[in-house]
Amino acid sequence: MKNLPISLLIGAVVFLIACRSGDKSRSQDNALREKIASDTSLNVVKERALKVVSTGFNAGDGYREVWIRDYNTFINLAAQVHPSDTLRDNLIIFFQLQGSDGNIVDGFVPKSTVKPTKGGYDYIYNDLAPHYAGHKNTVETDQETSLIQAVYKYAKATNDTAFLHSKVGQFSMIDRMEQALSFLMKERYNEKYGLLWGATTADWGDVQPEHDWGVYLTNDSHLAIDIYDNAMFLIALDNFMQMAPERAKKWKPIHAQIASNAMKYLWDEKNQKFIPHIYLKGSPFDNTFDENAIFYHGGTAIAIEAGLLSKEQIKSSLNKMIANVKASGAATIGLTVYPTYPEGSFKNKGMYPYGYQNGGDWTWFGGRMIQQLVINGFEEEAYEQLKPMVGRVLKNNGFFEWYTRDNKPEGSGTFRGEAGVLYDAIILLEERIKEQKM
Template sequence: MKPIYSIYLFFFLLAACQPVESRRSTEELAQKVRENESITFTKQKARDVVKTGFNAGDGYREVWIRDYNTFIELAAELYDPAELKENLLVFFRMQGDDGNILDGFTPREDTIVRYDFTYTDMAPNYAGHKNTVETDQETSLVQAVYKYIKATGDQSILDEQIGDMTVAQRLEAAMEFLITNRYVTSHNLLWGATTADWGDVQPEHGWGVDLDENTHRAIDIYDNAMFIIALDNLMEMIPSSRSRWEVVRDEVFKSCRKHLWDQETQKFIPHIYLEGSPFPDDFNENEIYYFGGTAIAIEAGLLSVPEIEHSLNEMVKRVKEAGAPSIGLTLYPPYPEGFFENQIMNPEYSYQNGGDWTWFGGRMIQQLVRYGFLQEAYEQLLPMTERVLENDGFYEWYSINNEPRGSGTFRGSAGVLYVAIQQLEEALANQ
């Protein structure tokens, strides 16, 4: 054989072998996923949990929109679409005249005195409430309607008449509420109260869920990434809305990169304060890494593939430093004890101040799958599915020692893990 042909043959065989190795690796990973007891158990347990209701979990009577948004895809496999649709329509019936969307609703007889409830003649059987420190209720509802349409194919929901407006018009009204009431033109970003990453507890109050005279307004990545996702969903559902919202979406996207992404440290800064910080002057908040907000930013398309890889490595590193169970860790390092008046945020590694939440960790797994990090997705998924198996179910959050805390049968966790597993299986099957 002539030397030139030997060289061609060598490179041909080399190229041919690489896909075989890749396929073998993919097949081995797919087999691990299929045969893993905790993954199989988690999928079935998630179905069992979500088929029992729509409230967030055992500790909550309400149907919360930020939770419903994260298990509606699984619910679509288990319920008649009409039932899913009705839950969504209640939020529109209880929508404020200014376009705002409530956190959740509950039957009137189940109300808890501590909330300031809202009532409306369009939904006489329900009481609603809103944690005003948040800026994600409106965006969560847009995303939930989008997922409902994708899962059921039922676009008729957009034409449903609620009062004098259609659902499509009300979706846009919800986005207009954010522009009118939560948009900072100096930064072209949304603001909310100071909270720990995606949380709903501000530091200045013992309960901490309502804006008041003590609130320190701040801009963070979670609220704005949710806004970008919602606007993308809205423009796909209602193409005629593109002329209104595309410029806003692009401006917010650019501003997230300009004002919130720290290029030097390759992480998002926790907050931009509009009237000063609630924390001591000598406290360096930028040392804190926000896990959940980063995951949602990746979902919004704000990070490149190399930046996603760096973010994952940073999460894994900080989880190890904290001694935490999984990349569901809310943040690290936690805010020092005493920084929040609500005692559930103290001591460190409690609740949203360093607790481990599958509810967001599962969403990071989904993004790892989306961007092709399949082996990494499998590795980071296992700590979450293994504790589902160990504890025979889903909990709201976990301690630094991996002990279950908060509400049981937490449907948001069930929903995001189920979708993450489903997406991983589909990605491996399509390799």
């Protein structure tokens, strides 16, 4: 070998290192496959998820309504246990209750169950849905985008593309989805930043600080731009253009603009995180409070789903989530925000530090982060972060809405959104591991 050219010697060394590295990588892949294959808890959770979704479509036992933001996250699972006609009928009701301006309600209930209550929902009615009443939490900007995403998932799961061209009233589903997108551009678009706005909420939440309940826009609302609403819009735009490619010419430039502006105005390059809000007319919080210290777990997960972050940024975001879990004492990366908003920041008493959407631990969004880890090649990390979520389903014998900092279950015990995202995450992980074996 001493007579060989130096370039050949270097090449041989590089080849040997690559071989050893490849052997190590294959060994790690095999070990992960064995762990997942032998983890019986995954199948148990999938079976329980199928069972809980087979019993209905309302968000959970604490809710009467079928909510679109929930339905969007368990429609894949529902497709395994319900006839496609049933899934389709639920989607149609949302379109039947659609406003003349294109807006979409949050949820619906049978009209026969509505009872006049002081301080409750102002129900929405439409002659196209004579048996149902809808409601809309106007502080949020994700109802239209959630419905479009749900329709896309339905069409993909059932191959019922004819549904897209069927009519509700005078308009086809494609037309109505475009009307919903147009509503957002007309009523929720800020020209200065080129992004959508909503009320100030904690991450993906639907509770504003200014009122005891906090779900309706009022003159006291502080309008703001956040990453969650805009990432949901990007996903919906992408889904819509796949369902209606002939209309992409109009919406593709808008998609590109929203994506560019989201990173330009909301991404904090120095701290490698999304800022919580851009305020259009002042903040509702004390000016001594540094809101930008807060990391939004849910909005970051949805931004990853929207394709906004690089693989390096995804890994950095995951590391921050894991560090937040450790610092807070929470159980999983479903932790909504960290650090939390201080005591008294919200008039709604449920929004205390580490309560509800102010630092509560929600698998409903943590599970979506797991999905994105799998999709982006972080299978081992996905499995590690999935285990505590699966573990508490088994421990508590149910799918709960959210969990306290000390991992105690709260809210509905049949929260179908949690069941849906966990089911999808497990399926994605199992399929990815099988693909790697092949």
